[in-house]
Amino acid sequence: MAYRETGKVREHKAAQRELLLATGEALVREGGFAALTVQALAARAGMGVGTVYRYFRAKDELATEVFRRATEREVAAVAAALAGQPDAVASLRAAIGCFARRALRAPRLAWGLIAEPVDPAVDAERLRYRAAYAELFEQVIAAGLRAGELPPQPTRLAAAALVGALAEALVGPLADHQADEPVIHELTLFCLRATGARLAEQENDHDQTDGFAPGRARGHA
Amino acid sequence: MAYRETGKVREHKAAQRELLLATGEALVREGGFAALTVQALAARAGMGVGTVYRYFRAKDELATEVFRRATEREVAAVAAALAGQPDAVASLRAAIGCFARRALRAPRLAWGLIAEPVDPAVDAERLRYRAAYAELFEQVIAAGLRAGELPPQPTRLAAAALVGALAEALVGPLADHQADEPVIHELTLFCLRATGARLAEQENDHDQTDGFAPGRARGHA
DNA sequence: CATAGGGCTGAATCGTGATTCACTTGGCCA
DNA sequence: TGGCCAAGTGAATCACGATTCAGCCCTATG
Numbered sequence: 001m002a003y004r005e006t007g008k009v010r011e012h013k014a015a016q017r018e019l020l021l022a023t024g025e026a027l028v029r030e031g032g033f034a035a036l037t038v039q040a041l042a043a044r045a046g047m048g049v050g051t052v053y054r055y056f057r058a059k060d061e062l063a064t065e066v067f068r069r070a071t072e073r074e075v076a077a078v079a080a081a082l083a084g085q086p087d088a089v090a091s092l093r094a095a096i097g098c099f100a101r102r103a104l105r106a107p108r109l110a111w112g113l114i115a116e117p118v119d120p121a122v123d124a125e126r127l128r129y130r131a132a133y134a135e136l137f138e139q140v141i142a143a144g145l146r147a148g149e150l151p152p153q154p155t156r157l158a159a160a161a162l163v164g165a166l167a168e169a170l171v172g173p174l175a176d177h178q179a180d181e182p183v184i185h186e187l188t189l190f191c192l193r194a195t196g197a198r199l200a201e202q203e204n205d206h207d208q209t210d211g212f213a214p215g216r217a218r219g220h221a
Numbered sequence: 222m223a224y225r226e227t228g229k230v231r232e233h234k235a236a237q238r239e240l241l242l243a244t245g246e247a248l249v250r251e252g253g254f255a256a257l258t259v260q261a262l263a264a265r266a267g268m269g270v271g272t273v274y275r276y277f278r279a280k281d282e283l284a285t286e287v288f289r290r291a292t293e294r295e296v297a298a299v300a301a302a303l304a305g306q307p308d309a310v311a312s313l314r315a316a317i318g319c320f321a322r323r324a325l326r327a328p329r330l331a332w333g334l335i336a337e338p339v340d341p342a343v344d345a346e347r348l349r350y351r352a353a354y355a356e357l358f359e360q361v362i363a364a365g366l367r368a369g370e371l372p373p374q375p376t377r378l379a380a381a382a383l384v385g386a387l388a389e390a391l392v393g394p395l396a397d398h399q400a401d402e403p404v405i406h407e408l409t410l411f412c413l414r415a416t417g418a419r420l421a422e423q424e425n426d427h428d429q430t431d432g433f434a435p436g437r438a439r440g441h442a
Numbered sequence: 443c444a445t446a447g448g449g450c451t452g453a454a455t456c457g458t459g460a461t462t463c464a465c466t467t468g469g470c471c472a
Numbered sequence: 473t474g475g476c477c478a479a480g481t482g483a484a485t486c487a488c489g490a491t492t493c494a495g496c497c498c499t500a501t502g
Binding site for chain 4: 229230258259260270271274279280
């Protein structure tokens with residue numbers, strides 16, 4: 001007998017796979033999924049093209065995995081922002097603010113997750129991504145309905161429309177890229193009005209629960 | 222001397238070009254811009270691949286032209302629906318209804334114009350398309366502001382968010398594809414609330430100005 | 443009808459990026 | 473150390489659609 005996979009090797013393989021996924025996300029953050037080519041990935045990760053295929057059956061699989069991870073992180077952040085909010089309006093504010101800040105901070109990634117055209121395989125994942133967001137918003141709206149905070153409305157439709165409004169205003173081609181906070185503030189008001197929340201007309205919008213540490217640099221596209 | 226382009230030939234060339242554009246749009250209506258390949262186009266139009274290049278310098282040019290025409294028709298329809306509306310709320314209702322009905326009637330096309338990833342050349346055109354829509358909505362909102370019908374808000378942002386909400390709810394992956402009219406009705410309410418329109422709470426939403434003849438078949442995706 | 447100047451054709455070519463594979467390298471055990 | 477096996481390599485190959493072009497065909501004149 002001459003060879004058996006040892007712990008060190010196993011660790012190394014896991015690290016390689018991890019490296020590929022991290023590098024893949026970095027590429028996506030810089031240039032969207034279009035920039036995620038096997039050649040570029042291998043070069044950036046410091047390995048040969050063929051090696052990539054030792055860790056992923058096909059590029060689809062890799063891209064899907066990169067998408068899924070980023071997705072899960074984003075959705076989890078929004079879900080976390082929702083936790084413990086006292087009412088539906090506060091929840092909506094928190095969710096919108098969280099979504100918006102993260103999207104504005106990583107616009108290419110957000111665009112990749114939300115809108116960029118990629119393969120069918122990734123598109124299937126995107127469906128789940130949007131659905132997950134819509135689900136979050138839907139539940140908040142439903143809760144608001146039950147509590148009488150929001151007027152009757154089809155929750156699914158409203159949730160979809162919210163996601164669309166946020167996406168378009170933030171990462172769509174119409175995004176103005178002005179100072180972030182005022183945009184977020186106005187967009188929040190827009191969404192709250194859309195769902196029929198009764199606004200107190202004084203907007204103390206000091207919620208910043210977005211899962212990020214407060215100070216950091218961010219480049220504009 | 223032996224040949225000079227005669228009227229008949231000129232007409233034929235114009236017809237050929239027209240045929241290509243129309244066929245191109247048909248392909249897009251069926252399968253989005255992804256289905257608009259030179260091969261498919263030539264086959265469908267009943268001519269050789271090379272002939273296509275006699276009428277268009279490159280595929281980009283053709284795709285852009287197909288996009289532009291469809292775009293102009295859509296935007297014109299919405300603009301027409303706006304004409305002569307008494308106030309901002311009526312205008313919003315008309316614009317939203319028109320946009321929505323047309324999008325639901327030709328979902329693939331709408332998706333192609335709004336969201337499908339295509340070449341950079343076409344994307345530039347898309348920018349103009351969205352901007353044109355946003356422009357329409359923006360002006361309505363601005364008028365509403367001046368008239369005191371709508372509360373203060375950044376018109377550009379609100380317009381973008383409206384376009385996004387409509388697009389996502391109607392042609393996005395979250396679209397539910399239920400009966401059209403109820404969806405349009407609810408979406409209209411959503412948008413009116415979003416812009417802060419004071420709703421009379423009785424919704425007589427009998428506006429159907431969408432530029433189409435009333436009865437026709439439409440397939441669900 | 444003969445001839446000239448396009449128009450039309452579609453197989454061949456190109457470009458771009460994914461995928462393969464014959465080979466080299468390095469870790470594991472006796 | 474020697475032998476074995478998996479990991480790594482990257483040039484070659486594929487796939488797919490845009491683009492070209494050498495040759496065929498049609499229309500308009502004299």
